[in-house]
Amino acid sequence: MPERKEKDLPDFKYADDQTPYAKEGQEVLQLLKNKGTEEEVQKVIDSVHEQASGLGVADVLIPSTDIYMSAILSVGSKSLSHVLSTIDRCKDRLLAVGPQSEAARRQVISAVMDFWVDHPGNAVNIVDKLLNYGIISPMNVIEWALQDHIDHGRSLASGPVHELVASTMAKVTSRLRDIVTQRNSVSVPFDQRQQIDEMLPRERQSARDMYTAIDEAVGTVAAGIQDEMIERYDDGSNERALITLWGKRWAVAWRRKSAVEEAVVGEAAIGPLEEPPAPVEDAAPAQELGMDVADEIA
Numbered sequence: 001m002p003e004r005k006e007k008d009l010p011d012f013k014y015a016d017d018q019t020p021y022a023k024e025g026q027e028v029l030q031l032l033k034n035k036g037t038e039e040e041v042q043k044v045i046d047s048v049h050e051q052a053s054g055l056g057v058a059d060v061l062i063p064s065t066d067i068y069m070s071a072i073l074s075v076g077s078k079s080l081s082h083v084l085s086t087i088d089r090c091k092d093r094l095l096a097v098g099p100q101s102e103a104a105r106r107q108v109i110s111a112v113m114d115f116w117v118d119h120p121g122n123a124v125n126i127v128d129k130l131l132n133y134g135i136i137s138p139m140n141v142i143e144w145a146l147q148d149h150i151d152h153g154r155s156l157a158s159g160p161v162h163e164l165v166a167s168t169m170a171k172v173t174s175r176l177r178d179i180v181t182q183r184n185s186v187s188v189p190f191d192q193r194q195q196i197d198e199m200l201p202r203e204r205q206s207a208r209d210m211y212t213a214i215d216e217a218v219g220t221v222a223a224g225i226q227d228e229m230i231e232r233y234d235d236g237s238n239e240r241a242l243i244t245l246w247g248k249r250w251a252v253a254w255r256r257k258s259a260v261e262e263a264v265v266g267e268a269a270i271g272p273l274e275e276p277p278a279p280v281e282d283a284a285p286a287q288e289l290g291m292d293v294a295d296e297i298a
Helices: 022-033 038-054 061-075 080-097 102-115 120-133 138-148 151-157 159-184 190-222 238-265 291-297
Strands: none
Touching: 022 038, 022 061, 038 061, 061 080, 061 102, 080 102, 080 120, 102 120, 102 138, 120 138, 120 159, 138 159, 138 190, 151 159, 151 190, 151 238, 159 190, 159 238, 190 238
C-alpha cells in the first residue's frame, strides 16, 4: 500500500515545479479557487498554447485541457458534490473542447484517472458524470481504455478499465432500450413515435460502432497481434499467454453482449413502426336503424 493512498486529498501534479507548464497550472488552480474571470483563465491558456506550439506539440489543446481539468479536480477533491459543482461551473470551456479535438477530449479522461490513480472508484464515478454532462462521449471512453491505454493488452486485466467500459456500455444500451420502449409505446403520440423511429437507426449504429471498436481492440489481443505484442513478448513468456487469455475472455463476453442487444433492439427484433388503427365510428342506435337492420348488425 503506497503512502500516497493514505492522503486525504491527492497531490496536484502542477504543484511540482519540475512538471511542464507548472507555473501555468498553478495559476489556473488559483483562478478557479478564487473564481477568476474567463478572460483571466484564457490568458493563461493562451500562454500554454504558445509554449506548446514552440515545443512542437501537434495538438496544443491537450496540455491546456489537462491543466484545466486537473485544476477542476483539485478544487473539487473534497467530495463528489464539490467536484460536480466545479465541473458545472466550468463545463462551457470543457464542452468547447470536443468539437475542436477528440484527443483533447480523451485527455479529460486521462486527467481524471491520473488524479485519482490511487482511488480509481472515484475516477470511474467522475467519468460517468462527465458522460452525463456530454463533456466526453461513450466512444471517447472506449478509445481511451482500449486504444490509447491498452498497454500491449495489460489493461484488460485492470478492474477500473473493465468498470469504465462496462458502465459506459450499460449507459449506452439503457438509453437505446429506452428509445425503443418509447417508440413502441401506444401512450406516446404517433407523430412523436415517428420522430423517435427516425433517430433510432443512428442510435443503434452508434452502439454497434462501439461494440465493433471493443471487439477489434480485444480481438487483436486475443490473437496475440496487438501492436508491439509480438516484439514485446517474443521470448515466449508466460505474461503473453495470460494477456492473450484475457483478450479471449473479453472477446467472448462482449460478443455475447452485442448479440443480446441485437436481439432486443435490432431491426429484426422490433420490426417496422405500425400506424395506429383508424378510429371506429360508433354504430347508430337501434331505434334509428329499425329492428331488422339492428338484428342484422347483431
